[in-house]
Amino acid sequence: MSVRNMISRWFRWLLHFRWLVTFRLIAAQQEARKRLLSEPRYQNPKRLNRHEFQVYSQNGEDGILAEIFRRVGIVHHTFLEIGVGDGLETNTTYLLLQGWKGYWVEANRRHVTFIRRHFSSVIETGVLMVKQAFVTAENVADVIASLGVPVEIDLLSLDVDRNTWYVLRALLHVYQPRVLVVEYNSLFPPPVNWKVEYAPEKVWGRSSYFGASLKAYEILCGEFNYALVGCDLCGVNAFFVRSDLALPEKFLPPFTAENHYEPLRDYLMCRVGPPRQFTDLTD
Structure with missing residues (x-):
């Protein structure tokens, strides 16, 4: 041989x-x-976890969002997502395929270049607007305003790793999304109310020091009239619904971190199926 x-x-x-x-x-x-x-915890039909599925999301977020909007309805078919990477692992790419329009903000210039090429079909028709910007609590309102984002949209998804809590607080002073998704630090279970010290120039150092605990987000979002309605099984993302829509006959009270917290289960994280693409471009 x-x-x-x-x-x-x-x-x-x-x-x-x-x-x-x-x-x-x-x-x-x-x-x-x-x-x-x-397990008995997940037998209640108001819990969202049995609805999880993955198309473009990191884990089961696509399915959870589909179920939330089945319960609360869709008004504007409009989303805003901050921190989208190259656009192939987001909470809103799947929505583009369902007739939604929206806005993406991403700090990485290389990722934005990739998006402008591979998502050109929806960018050129005005369905998707993309902006390259490093957001902070001080500038995020101006960045979003420059895109012309309405005050009320159906969905806000936020993942800027380190300073997420502070950026979210700044956004909620201006915008009123009907549904909100935010990444939480599941290392800190309830009732721990914890968040990183704010440093606008810093980014996540790939350690456990990032973001905020679920309890910290529950308290913050509660101040702006949002109710925590669930977390994904992997313990990565938390889902909030505006209080006027979070009816107890549709979602499982109490809307607390103690009720809805999911610990980190990284052994469940998996991208099933072929590598994701939005077009058949090869570069």
Whole structure:
């Protein structure tokens, strides 16, 4: 056997082994999720976790949002998401495929260049507006105003890692989204009310020091008349609904961190299926 044929055989074997490990990992995650959802906590039909599914979201956020809007209705079909990366793992890309329009803000210039190319079909028609900006509590209102975002939109999704709590507080002084998604730091369970010290020039250092606890977000959002209605099973994102829409016959009270907190379950995090794209462009 030639060296070339031997290398080719080893490469095919390694590729097969990789896919085998991936499939077994996915099967184990799905079984763990199934066991978790069988627990008494998740049998109440008002809990959102049984509705989780993933299209473009990081975890099950696409499904949770679909269920929330099934319960509260859609008025404007408009979203704002801050911190979208390259646009292929967001809470709002799936909504673009369902006739929504919206606004994206991203700090990374390379990601914005990618978005402008791969999402050109919806950008050129005005369905999606994109802005490259590093947001802080001091500038976020001006950044969003420059896009012409209405005061009331259906969905605000926020993930700026380190200073999220402070940016959110600044936004809620101006904007009134009907539904709100925010990443919380699940290292700190309720009743811990914790957040990072504000430093507008700093970014997340890839450690546990980021954002705020779920209790801190519950208190903050409560001051602006938002109710915590659930968190995803992975313990990453929290979902709030404006209090006039968070009716007890539709969502599970009490709307507290103690009731809705989910711990970090990184063993459930998995992108199932092929790599996501919005077009068939290869670069």
